[in-house]
Amino acid sequence: MKKADFEVIVVGGGHAGVEAALAAARMGCQTALLTMDPDKVALMPCNCSIGGPAKAHIAREIDALGGEMGRNIDRSYTHIRLLNTSKGPAVWALRAQADKQLYQREMSKVLLSQPNLTLMGGKVGALSSTGRRVTGVVCASGDTYKSLSVVVTTGTFLSGLIHMGETCYSAGRAGEPASLGLSDSLRSLGLELQRLKTGTVPRIDKDSLSFEELEVQPSSTDPLWFSFGNEGAPRQGLLPCWVTRTTEETRAIIERNLHLSALYAGRIDGAGPRYCPSIEDKMVKFPDKPSHIVFLEQEGWTSREIYVQGTSNSLPVGIQTAMLRSMPGMQNVKMLRPGYAVEYDFVPATQLRPSLEAKPIEGLFLAGQINGTSGYEEAAAQGLIAGINAAQHVHRGEPLVIARSEAYMGVLVDDLITKCPLEPYRMLTARAEFRLLLRQDNADLRLTEVGRKLGLVDNDSYNRFCNKRDTIEREKEWLSNNLIHPSVGVNQLLLGLGAAPLREAVRAEELLRRPEVAFIDVCSMCGESLRASPEVAREVETQIKFEGYIRRQREQVARSERAECQLIPDGLDYCTVRGLRKEGRDKLSLIRPSTVGQAGRITGVTPADVSVLSIHLKKIKMANP
Ligand SMILES: Cc1cc2nc3c(=O)[nH]c(=O)nc-3n(C[C@H](O)[C@H](O)[C@H](O)COP(=O)(O)OP(=O)(O)OC[C@H]3O[C@@H](n4cnc5c(N)ncnc54)[C@H](O)[C@@H]3O)c2cc1C
Incomplete structure (x- = not known):
């Protein structure tokens, strides 16, 4: 038999594929990333944003474990904000808009400079196997490659069908061919496939907007970064977004033409994402809502394309233009690309092990949208786990299984392998039962040691992490050892914060538990300036203020672990x-x-x-x- 060409072959260079390939290569496996078009790796076919509630948590977890998504969005963001700051720290969430092309170019550079990794163009038509073991891939060109393990991350491409009004044609996404043979190959290996659908919005020309009628939403000016390694001054010259709304006229246009929508005319079999509804869905399901918010998001520094968030649809092109022109600021808008829906095969992940290995066939791992999820972060997280486990398979190591109490990534995989999705699965904070333990801020404390043991966290990142972890412990000790005495200065400061004055000495830690008091206030009551970086200060504050809740969640975890064991x-x-x-x-x-x-x-x-x-x-x- 031909010797293996590679130890790991990853099929598909989307968000799952790039993480899988990088992880396997970084863990020392000779890896090939085989994708239809190597110039389109990590393409964002939908909104070019990373993060938001629960998704930011996943992106930070990927970063903590040694994945690339966090670093790549930091290299390429044009707009960033921290969401949900009026709520508890468990749901704070970063959200950034990427320069779509820069995101791809930067990821491409990382792939091309990664030792052990070969980026190759090719369309995989089938998987090869011996008995119940995968042995490689067969390309549509007839080329074959042998490997010890294969990770399939083909996104929306399996038997993909694009719908736009009454038009329907075979494609993986706009302008790219569908993947036609692979579904049958997966079936022949014993996997069952079903159909899902998703959709995207029209893109419009920035120069055709009437800005005076739009509300501006500027980027934050704070130094915000996804990757734990990044710190320093905020990026300058970030781009704004704009906000508009649907009108009564928008509703009338959509309602009049519902029979032409591929979704509503019954031409689509697969179920769509409930949490990311199409604009047709919004009009039908919320008949009394006079208006829906629409965000206009720039796709890059040099691009004129604007993503019209909130208008995903499968209406005919002419109707889409009329619908867009019915909104304030868009009366003369030029549509550059129409929205569309895409329907595709997916593999219900109940057929996978917690390692994302397919139960019927050894060495075959699946990750990303092919497993019934939706979203870049969900795909990247699975890609990272599948890449790690493909490498572990090659090295005959223990598979990495992340618990629900350790990470949103654990919740994601556990939900996927346990419940067959009726619609594309998107991560929500409500899906995690141990939310207070799974904050975006402490993803490194939860996962960096795991990534380090696997060989995914480099020395610099690890040293920085150890330093942060030690500083947090030192500051907590300082707070517990320091007494703050009532004095005019201290009580004036407390009254200024809206907190009750002190009558007797208390430990600094006790004072910090008060909701009005921040770590920096405690430092100044002790005659010091802020003793630690804002990142450490935030973590110390959260751990002290929410100590009781955190302890109770840990007790719940301990109880549930008995069943997990x-x-x-x-x-x-x-x-x-x-x-x-x-x-x-x-x-x-x-x-x-x-x-x-x-x-x-x-x-x-x-x-x-x-x-x-x-x-x-x-x-x-x-x-x-
Ligand atoms: C039209 C559209 C609308 C979307 N809407 C939403 C949304 O509303 N909300 C949301 O969160 N997400 C949405 N997404 C989903 C988001 O884009 C995906 O979840 C994410 O990109 C999935 O990543 P992935 O790596 O699994 O697959 P993809 O990013 O799709 O990448 C798949 C890769 O596999 C390659 N490939 C496919 N078949 C083969 C083959 N046989 N051989 C070699 N290479 C192959 C492709 O070329 C591609 O590079 C949408 C995607 C599309 C296309």
Whole structure:
């Protein structure tokens, strides 16, 4: 047999593919990233933004674990803001707009300079296998490449169909061909495929806007960065966004033409993203809402294209133009690219292990939109995990499985492998039960050690991380050891903050627990300037102020870990588990969870089923000590 050409082959150079390829190469595997068009790696076919609630958390986790997304958005953002600052720190979220082309160029540079990694152009038509093991890929050109492991990250391309009004044609996304043979190849390996759909908005010419009618939304001027390694002065000359709204006329145009919308005329079989609804959906589902907000976001420093956020649709081109022109500031707008919907095959991820390896076929990993998700961050997170586990597979190491209590990435994978999505899965803060532990600010404290052990975190980043972690501990100790005495100065400061004055000495830590008091205030009451960087100060404040809540969540985690530690043998025959309800047995047999904890999260499996299963496993263990 031909010797392997590569240890890991990654198919597809989108957000999942680039992270997978970089991770595998950084972990020392000879890796190929095989993608249809190497000039289009990390393309943002939809909104060119990274972050927002829950998505920022994922982007920071990717960064902490040694992935590239955070660094790349920092190299290329044109606009950035910190969202949700009026709420608790668990839901603070960075959101940045990228220069779309710069984002791609920068990612391309990283890929091309990565040792062990070869970026190649090619369309994969099939996977090759021996028995139940993947052995490589076969390109549409007839070229074959052998490998020990394959990661498939083909996004919306599998049997992709673009819909625009009554027009429908085969494509992976606008201007790019669909991937036609690969779905059958995946089926022949024992995987079941289903259909989903997503959509994108029209792009318009910036020079055709009437700015005097638009509300400006400037970028933040604070030094904000996604990557933990980045600090320093804020970037200058960032670009603004603008805000407009739909009108009664917009509604009338859409309602009059609903029968022409591919979505509403019933031409699309796949379900679309509920959390990112099309404009047709908004009009139909909220008939009494007089107006919907629309953001106009610039696609780059040199681009004239504006992304019209909030207007995803599958209407005919002429209707799209009329709809856009019905909004303030857009009466004379020139549409540069129409919006469209794309329908594609995906692989319900209940057929994957927690490592993202396909259950029926060894060495085959799937990541990104192919697993039923939507969004760059969700794709990149899975790509990173799949790339790590493909490398672990090659090295015969333990797969990396991240717990729900450790990261949003853990929540993401666990949800995907446990529940079959009825619509494209998007991460939301509400999906995480241990939100207070999973802040965007502490992603490094949660994951950098993990990334370091895998060889993904370089010395500089690791030293910076250790320094930050040690400083946080030192500052907490300082707060716990320092007494603050009532004095005129201290009490004046407290009254100025709207807090009650001191009657007796208290530990600095106690004072910091008060909602009105910040770390910098405590420092000045002790006659010091801010003792640590703003990043450390924020983390210390959060840990002290929310200590009680954090402790309670940790206790919940400890309780849930008992179920997570109870492993279910791979080949367990659920028919032998007496007392299981039929639905529970069917679901468990189908999804084959790896732990009792995971079993309990499967839709259709009740707490009674879980307890029956748990007793059964204990009996097996007692019989085979
Ligand atoms: C029209 C549209 C609308 C979208 N709307 C939203 C939205 O509303 N909200 C949201 O969060 N996200 C949206 N997205 C999704 C977002 O773009 C994806 O979630 C994200 O890009 C998925 O990343 P990925 O790496 O899985 O796949 P992609 O970024 O799609 O990358 C797939 C890559 O695989 C390559 N490829 C495919 N088949 C083959 C093959 N056979 N051989 C070699 N290479 C192959 C492609 O060339 C491409 O480089 C939308 C995407 C599209 C196209």
